[in-house]
Amino acid sequence: MSELASEKLLAAQAAVKQLADGMIVGLGSGSTSALAIREIGAAVEQGLDIIGIPTSVASEELARELGIPLTTLDEYPVLDTTIDGADRFNDQLELIKGGGGALLREKIVAAASKRFVVIADSTKHANPLGGFPIPVEVIPFGVQTVLHRLEELKLNPVVRQTDAGAPYITDENNLIVDLRVDTVADPKQLAEQLVIPGVVEHGLFIGLADEVLMGVGGDVQRFVKA
Numbered sequence: 001m002s003e004l005a006s007e008k009l010l011a012a013q014a015a016v017k018q019l020a021d022g023m024i025v026g027l028g029s030g031s032t033s034a035l036a037i038r039e040i041g042a043a044v045e046q047g048l049d050i051i052g053i054p055t056s057v058a059s060e061e062l063a064r065e066l067g068i069p070l071t072t073l074d075e076y077p078v079l080d081t082t083i084d085g086a087d088r089f090n091d092q093l094e095l096i097k098g099g100g101g102a103l104l105r106e107k108i109v110a111a112a113s114k115r116f117v118v119i120a121d122s123t124k125h126a127n128p129l130g131g132f133p134i135p136v137e138v139i140p141f142g143v144q145t146v147l148h149r150l151e152e153l154k155l156n157p158v159v160r161q162t163d164a165g166a167p168y169i170t171d172e173n174n175l176i177v178d179l180r181v182d183t184v185a186d187p188k189q190l191a192e193q194l195v196i197p198g199v200v201e202h203g204l205f206i207g208l209a210d211e212v213l214m215g216v217g218g219d220v221q222r223f224v225k226a
């Protein structure tokens with residue numbers, strides 16, 4: 001296993017250890033979350049009694065394959081905890097998420113959770129926050145107008161495409177616009193600028209994470225809210 005994969009696995013295992021019987025658990029998306037879902041699947045097989053709420057179609061399919069009982073936000077509008085990955089995080093536990101296009105459901109589930117635990121490898125730690133394009137989910141109807149506004153704000157927007165060259169469509173049937181900015185000096189200020197009609201949500205997660213568990217070498221480093 002590569003060092004990166006092992007860091008992801010260590011973080012995922014540390015987060016899954018925090019789960020207890022009776023919890024409603026948000027299941028994140030992406031490669032690190034997939035490792036956590038696999039760990040949860042193994043724990044459920046050993047008798048752990050939790051119910052999951054997936055944040056993407058891909059995570060739902062994986063959880064079903066593993067026999068993890070699932071529910072919905074309609075049944076449980078408040079979750080006990082959510083375990084999810086991140087594309088970048090800083091020491092203030094501000095995140096960039098949505099590299100895999102799942103940011104909308106992820107943010108809804110994270111915001112509905114009493115606790116939000118982020119799992120990451122050591123390449124994700126960035127002060128200042130940056131080094132990864134900021135995904136913005138946009139309703140197709142308004143995309144040209146939103147792009148125009150983002151250009152005016154000098155945020156270098158690019159509509160995400162699939163490998164086949166078609167526009168990338170999210171689980172909620174929207175587009176993703178990636179903002180090619182190097183670093184985000186003030187994430188809160190940028191989040192305010194992104195309140196634009198037609199933008200459904202953006203990948204800056206501010207004030208949501210309670211803890212980041214980061215695999216580094218053979219260890220897990222814990223970052224908590226100041």
Ligand SMILES: O=C[C@H](O)[C@H](O)[C@H](O)COP(=O)(O)O
Binds near residue numbers: 028
């Ligand atoms: O949309 C995707 C999610 O925000 C992922 O949690 C994020 O991209 C991190 O993914 P990975 O664990 O694969 O680096």
